[in-house]
Amino acid sequence: MSTRPITTREIQLVAYPDGLPAESDFAVVERDLPALRDGQLLVGNRWVSIDPAQRVRMNPAAAGYLPAFALGAVPASWAVGMVLESRLAGFEVGDLVLHNAGWQEHSIVSLAGGRKPRVVVPSGRIREVDFLGPMGWPGLTAYAGLFDVGELRPGETVFVSGAVGGVGSLVVQLARRAGARVIASVGSREKARFAVEDLGAHEAICYRDGDIRDLLPAVATKGVDVYFDNVGGDHLEAAISVMRPGGRVALCGAVSSYNSAGTPGPSNLFLATAKGLTLRGFLAWMYEHRFERSNAYFGGLIDEGGLVSPHTIIEGLDDLAGGFIGMLKGSNVGKAVVRVG
Amino acid sequence: MSTRPITTREIQLVAYPDGLPAESDFAVVERDLPALRDGQLLVGNRWVSIDPAQRVRMNPAAAGYLPAFALGAVPASWAVGMVLESRLAGFEVGDLVLHNAGWQEHSIVSLAGGRKPRVVVPSGRIREVDFLGPMGWPGLTAYAGLFDVGELRPGETVFVSGAVGGVGSLVVQLARRAGARVIASVGSREKARFAVEDLGAHEAICYRDGDIRDLLPAVATKGVDVYFDNVGGDHLEAAISVMRPGGRVALCGAVSSYNSAGTPGPSNLFLATAKGLTLRGFLAWMYEHRFERSNAYFGGLIDEGGLVSPHTIIEGLDDLAGGFIGMLKGSNVGKAVVRVG
Structure with a gap:
């Protein structure tokens, strides 16, 4: 009995914004999920991140910076999701992973292209969403x-x-x-x-x-x-x-x-x-070697109830673009995240 | 028998330049040399330096930077001269010193106000003027x-x-x-x-x-x-x-x-x-602790004839202002210095 989804929904950048982005610069698109190849994970995303710095990559002439996002593609962003299918050693079905495959319901994740996915483990007071914030x-x-x-x-x-x-x-x-x-x-x-x-x-x-x-x-x-x-x-x-x-x-x-x-x-x-x-x-x-230290610091603080960790939560991919624009206008407090699952 | 001079000549800043300085922003002034107090040296200058950065201190509103030069005063600059009279321990008549008392024939130098004077010793191929350049x-x-x-x-x-x-x-x-x-x-x-x-x-x-x-x-x-x-x-x-x-x-x-x-x-x-x-x-x-190392490096290079050390030499205080303006216009090659003695 397979619960593997056949299609998925994703946010595509369809036009490069001029100034503040408009909702029409983005589209919610449904598409088929391809079969996994060796070395890949299928991840069902639960939370995806929206970050001000993503705006930079929506400038086609951001030469010298990170490459611009392609039109018709999903903008990369951090996301936390559950492994639904694994053909990648070290990752099991049911693992929660932090990866950067972006604004979509399901991501196909591998070790190549972008930062490596990491298995993350909520425990105590540390919630899933914290891995897009203090624990991420x-x-x-x-x-x-x-x-x-x-x-x-x-x-x-x-x-x-x-x-x-x-x-x-x-x-x-x-x-x-x-x-x-x-x-x-x-x-x-x-x-x-x-x-x-x-x-x-x-x-x-x-x-x-x-x-x-x-x-x-x-x-x-x-x-x-x-x-x-x-x-x-x-x-x-x-x-x-x-x-x-x-x-x-x-x-x-x-x-x-x-x-x-x-x-x-x-x-x-x-x-x-x-x-x-x-x-x-x-x-x-550039400071990835400090991740364990940073996690230990924030993990301890969260566990003892000593961290104020505000979020602005956008509900679902359909509202993602509006939330992204709102964040750029400065209307949110804390880390802006989108609840996908 | 005293050869102590009674008067001296100095360059004063008499107006704050607007844009590129004009010769009229400076004046050559003759004045009496006061008697030395304890802790002071009388130095007969032989070479004084003109530096692009001095221009910054001719802006009265250079707030936050080094203080602006006062009108009617001598702009501070590096100079090499000979001790003519000493009431400062560690300095003897006849010593050659590097100090920053500026654009004048004679300087009264002490340990307070500006960088400390340093005794310098030309030897081999290292000339006096090098202490305003590679050795300074x-x-x-x-x-x-x-x-x-x-x-x-x-x-x-x-x-x-x-x-x-x-x-x-x-x-x-x-x-x-x-x-x-x-x-x-x-x-x-x-x-x-x-x-x-x-x-x-x-x-x-x-x-x-x-x-x-x-x-x-x-x-x-x-x-x-x-x-x-x-x-x-x-x-x-x-x-x-x-x-x-x-x-x-x-x-x-x-x-x-x-x-x-x-x-x-x-x-x-x-x-x-x-x-x-x-x-x-x-x-x-800010890197004064590296002075010995820098001097050792450049001293060795000069001694072995391995350093090209060009100078633009201005002859006498009367031509100093013109030389300073020329330097700001980019007309010189190498370190610009004024021969005073």
């Missing part, structure tokens, strides 16, 4: 960005933009626990309250209250040692102006520029020379 | 910038802008000897020939032949691992576009922006995230 690549991004790239030391001041987002919300809590003073930047007064009262930031700035280049110096009166940059643009310029000598900038994302090409960089970059600043870009996979 | 702060800038900041490894490709200038000409030779492939950017065909034939660059680009963002990719077809940035602006943008994954940018200077405020930064800085690039600003004094 966003967690590693926060952990490696703050400690390996940002080289945070106790007693320093950290500035975080996008501070209630999927990565930012983890960075705030991580930095606070590491003994840093934490300044958060967010897009609304309500988010500012959340950043301070729930996540533990010492101060929060709503960047819509004015120009961040005026707002930040008024709060960061003693300067900033580490800037965890999720947005780029004016935020980066503001941070550079208040960085302390020897300060570090972890260039994690630049969501402010994802919807446009050729955004001018910070006009005060010459200060990096005078103050001996380091700006270092990174993607989480 | 420009040498340390090249050495620390390439190895400590740029973390150059053998077999890598280095791109150097301002490649026949005081620092750049040393960087080209250092990188070549370290086993790197060296691409030089300069402002004329003649300088390009010099960079290749005399300094040993593998390729040289005259940035006036077109847009460096087109010229560099055509030459750096296999990418660049280390960019030693003396000019900023379009050069930095061009370099970022061709940097290899994990590449390093040593932000040493940004002469392209010194005559203007608020120059837009590179519009492709988001590539730093995708490629895991590190951009690190530095000033030589």
Whole structure:
């Protein structure tokens, strides 16, 4: 008796967005599921991730960055699902796996093409969805960005933009626990309250209250040692102006520029020379060797009930595109995920 | 019998330049030499340095950078001179010292205010003027910038802008000897020939032949691992576009922006995230602990006749301002110095 599905549904990118994506740039398509070949898994997805950085790969001329997504194909993204059929050693039917085959009900996963799938094990308070957040690549991004790239030391001041987002919300809590003073930047007064009262930031700035280049110096009166940059643009310029000598900038994302090409960089970059600043870009996979450590840290925190791990949950693939657009507009709090199953 | 001078001549900054400085922004002023206090040296200068970075401190609003030079005061600069009178332990009359008291015939030097004076000893082929170049702060800038900041490894490709200038000409030779492939950017065909034939660059680009963002990719077809940035602006943008994954940018200077405020930064800085690039600003004094090592390296090279160490020599303080302006316009080759004595 086989329960193997015959068809599946997937989200395809059908047009390259101009500026903010529109729902018409995406289509929900039903198609046949091919038979597995050796070395492949069939995975029934339960959760898929939507990430601001995916927007970059919807620019056909994103030359030098990761390759642009092809039209008519499924945009790659992280997903957690259950193995329904396995022709890949080390994976059994019933295993829960984290993979990056994307926005679809069923994925055919192999070791080639993209990051390797990993078996993940929810236990205690650690839920399936956490593997798209603190127990997954966003967690590693926060952990490696703050400690390996940002080289945070106790007693320093950290500035975080996008501070209630999927990565930012983890960075705030991580930095606070590491003994840093934490300044958060967010897009609304309500988010500012959340950043301070729930996540533990010492101060929060709503960047819509004015120009961040005026707002930040008024709060960061003693300067900033580490800037965890999720947005780029004016935020980066503001941070550079208040960085302390020897300060570090972890260039994690630049969501402010994802919807446009050729955004001018910070006009005060010459200060990096005078103050001996380091700006270092990174993607989480460059620090894959720190995954166990990051998982141990966040796993412990979740188990003891010490982590605030907000999610914005989109129900089903049909609403995925709308959720993705909403995230780019800054309307979500925490990690945005789509419940597929 | 005293030969102590009673008066001295100095260059004062009398107006903050708007754009490229004019000679009228400077004045040669004669004034009385005060008596020495305890802890001071009277130094008769023989060579003083003119450096592109001094232009930055002639912007009154260079907030966050080094403090602006005061009007009516002598701009600080490196100088080599002889001790004429000493009330400072460790310094004897007749010692040759490297200090940073600036554009004047006689300097009163102490351990406070600026970098400490250092006794320097010309010997063999090492001349007095070399202490303003390879044996001094420009040498340390090249050495620390390439190895400590740029973390150059053998077999890598280095791109150097301002490649026949005081620092750049040393960087080209250092990188070549370290086993790197060296691409030089300069402002004329003649300088390009010099960079290749005399300094040993593998390729040289005259940035006036077109847009460096087109010229560099055509030459750096296999990418660049280390960019030693003396000019900023379009050069930095061009370099970022061709940097290899994990590449390093040593932000040493940004002469392209010194005559203007608020120059837009590179519009492709988001590539730093995708490629895991590190951009690190530095000033030589941040690597003062490497001075002995840098001196040993360059001293050995000079002694064996293995260093090409070009200078542009300006004769006397009266021509200093003109020489400084000429340097900012890019008309000199090698380290620009003023012979005072």
